[in-house]
Amino acid sequence: MSRDTGDQLGPDPVQAADLDPVRAPVAFGLRAVPRLFEELQQPGSRRRALASLCGLMLDPERLHQTVSGGFLEQLKVLLKDEDPSVRGETCKLLHLLSGHSVGREALLSSSLLPPLSQLLDDHSSSCRTNVHRVLNRLTLLPAGADALLSLVPKLMLKLKEEEEEEEVQVLLLSTLSCVSRLDALPALSSDGVSLVGHKLSHRSPSVRREAAAAMMALSVPEDGKRQVCEKAVLPVVVGLLQEEDVEIQANAAGVIMYTVIITAGKQQCLDLDVVPVLLRLLSNQRREEEEEAERRQRRKALVVYTLRALTSLAEAPDGRRLLLEQLPLLESQSVATEEDQDIQRAAQTVIRAVTWTP
Numbered sequence: 001m002s003r004d005t006g007d008q009l010g011p012d013p014v015q016a017a018d019l020d021p022v023r024a025p026v027a028f029g030l031r032a033v034p035r036l037f038e039e040l041q042q043p044g045s046r047r048r049a050l051a052s053l054c055g056l057m058l059d060p061e062r063l064h065q066t067v068s069g070g071f072l073e074q075l076k077v078l079l080k081d082e083d084p085s086v087r088g089e090t091c092k093l094l095h096l097l098s099g100h101s102v103g104r105e106a107l108l109s110s111s112l113l114p115p116l117s118q119l120l121d122d123h124s125s126s127c128r129t130n131v132h133r134v135l136n137r138l139t140l141l142p143a144g145a146d147a148l149l150s151l152v153p154k155l156m157l158k159l160k161e162e163e164e165e166e167e168v169q170v171l172l173l174s175t176l177s178c179v180s181r182l183d184a185l186p187a188l189s190s191d192g193v194s195l196v197g198h199k200l201s202h203r204s205p206s207v208r209r210e211a212a213a214a215m216m217a218l219s220v221p222e223d224g225k226r227q228v229c230e231k232a233v234l235p236v237v238v239g240l241l242q243e244e245d246v247e248i249q250a251n252a253a254g255v256i257m258y259t260v261i262i263t264a265g266k267q268q269c270l271d272l273d274v275v276p277v278l279l280r281l282l283s284n285q286r287r288e289e290e291e292e293a294e295r296r297q298r299r300k301a302l303v304v305y306t307l308r309a310l311t312s313l314a315e316a317p318d319g320r321r322l323l324l325e326q327l328p329l330l331e332s333q334s335v336a337t338e339e340d341q342d343i344q345r346a347a348q349t350v351i352r353a354v355t356w357t358p
Contacts, residue, residue, distance in 0.1 A: 032052075032056060032062065033053070033056060033062055033065050033066050033069065033071065034069065034071075036049045036052055036053050036056070037049075037053075037071045037074055040074060040075075040078065041074075046078065046081070046083070046086050046089075047083070047085055047086055047089060050078075050086065050089035050090060050092075050093060051089060053066075053093055054089065054092055054093050054096055057093065057096040057097060058096070060100065063096070063097060063100055063102070063103060064102060066097065067097070067102050067103055067106040072097075072106055072107070072110045072112065073110060073111065073112075075090055075093070075094070075112060076110075076111060076112055076115055078090040079091075079112070079115040079116060079118075079119060080115060084122070084123065084124045084127065087119060087122060087124065087127050088124050088126050088127040088130065091116070091119060091126075091127050091130035091131055091134065092126075092130050094107065094112070094116065094130070094134050095130045095133045095134050095137075098133070098134045098137040098138060099137065101140075101141070104137060104138055104140065104141055104144060105141070105143075107134070107138065108138065108141065108143055108144055108147055113147060116131060116134065116135075117131070117135070117151055117154065119131045120132075120154065120155075120158060125165070128168065129165070129167060129168055129171075132168050132171040132172055132175070133171060135148060135151070135171075135175050136171045136174055136175045136178075139174075139175055139178035139179060140178075142182070145178050145179045145181070145182045146182060148175065148179050149179055149182070149183055149186055150186075152176070152179060152180075152186035152187050152190060152192075153186065153190045155172060155175065155176055155179075156176070156187060156190040156191065156192060156195055157190075158172055159172065159195040159196070159198075159199070160195060166204050166206065166207060169199070169202070169204075169207050169210075170204075170206045170207055170210050173196070173199060173207065173210035173211050173213070173214050174210050174213070174214075176192070176196070176214050176217075177210060177213045177214040177216075177217050180192070180214060180217035180218055181217045181220075184217055184218050184220055184221050184224055185221065185223075187214075187217075187218055188218060188221065188223055188224055188227065192214075192218050193215070193218055193224065193227040193228055193231050193233060194231055196211050196214045196215050196218065197211075197215065197231060197233045197236065199211035200212060200215065200233070200236045200237065200240065201236060205243070205245055205248065208240065208243070208245075208248055209245060209247050209248045209251060212237070212240055212248055212251030212252050212254075212255065213247075213251045213254075215228070215233065215237070215251070215255050216251050216254035216255045216258065219254075219255050219258040219259050220258055222262070224258075225258060225259050225261060225262045225264075225265055226262065226264070228255065228259050228265070229259065229262070229264040229265055229268055233255075234255075234256070234259065234265070234268050234269060234272060235272060237252045237255045237256060238252070238256070238269070238272050238274050238277065240252035241253065241256075241274075241277050241278070241281065242277070246298050246299055246302055247298070249281065249302050250299075250301040250302035250305060253278070253281070253302055253305035253306045253309060254301070254305045256269060256274065256278075256305075256309045257305045257306075257308045257309040257312070260309055260312040260313055261312055266312065266313060266315065266316045266319065267316070269309075269313065270313065270316060270318050270319055274309075274313075275310070275313060275319060275322045275323065276322070278306045278309060278310055278313075279310075279323075279326050279329060281302065281303075281306050282303065282306060282307070282329060282330075282333060283329060300340055300342070300343065303333075303343050303346075304342055304343060304346050307333065307343070307346035307347055307349070307350050308346055308349075310323060310330075310350050311346075311349050311350045311353045314350060314353035314354045315353065320353075320354055323350070323354045324354055324355075327351065327354065327355075330347055330350050330351050330354070331347075331351065333346075333347035334347035334348045334351060
């Protein structure tokens with residue numbers, strides 16, 4: 001396949017404008033990106049130039065040219081433009097750039113993050129949505145999650161406000177989950193357990209799934225475990241174990257796995273009669289072992305989290321008593337040759353905890 005060069009021209013500018021009045025007429029090749037960024041300097045041409053740039057970003061070569069050519073800093077002033085459509089198209093362009101690792105790295109190295117984050121309060125819903133999309137993609141990089149730690153208080157405030165559309169809530173919770181896996185303390189100090197806990201009962205399964213994932217991240221530190229116990233989150237989490245969505249179940253089991261490490265967590269879960277529910281999840285997994293490999297792989301996290309939660313519950317006398325009655329089920333997890341080794345080891349750990357004698 002031949003590569004474009006700067007000498008190759010696109011359609012006639014007049015014809016291009018007639019075909020698409022929203023986009024600026026541009027030449028193909030290496031001149032397109034620089035020419036469009038020049039047009040961004042002219043307020044009357046910004047909307048059309050941005051629309052054309054968004055189209056060009058679907059080409060990885062043009063995207064790389066935009067990043068390597070040092071053009072990103074020119075977008076900073078556009079994020080503060082008085083025209084909401086200009087701000088919206090600029091956020092859309094950054095969203096397209098963030099779809100590639102080179103774009104994410106360039107964004108993190110630029111000075112765009114502060115003005116971009118200010119648009120979380122923009123009047124335009126499409127602008128806010130694209131900002132959340134960009135921030136969420138930045139968390140794919142460890143450096144991105146680290147860069148967003150200072151934004152956690154602001155992101156938590158967004159959970160308090162009137163509910164946004166479902167996509168925004170999913171993106172927001174997913175971003176908070178990724179950042180909190182790096183460091184949960186900023187979210188915990190911003191009333192994160194209560195705010196995220198409210199989303200565990202949301203009508204949307206996607207929101208519940210991301211809320212449970214965020215709650216699992218918050219339950220890792222000691223203070224998070226304590227807050228989960230004190231703020232009546234566990235009854236809702238145990239209810240999520242009854243969902244059909246495997247990821248929701250796995251995230252809920254993860255919250256329990258971390259929380260039952262402390263005594264208060266053990267006691268609350270035993271009072272909620274969680275042991276039979278966890279054992280039922282293991283039993284269901286065994287019955288569905290013939291399902292396709294991809295689905296079985298998705299269940300791995302659920303099974304491992306469940307077994308680790310049972311290990312901690314076995315440290316309590318009542319938990320050990322209940323689990324002693326189910327040793328055959330646990331043993332079947334530990335010896336089945338078709339099981340994943342991580343599952344086997346987790347099951348063997350439960351058995352040792354249940355059968356241990358002082």
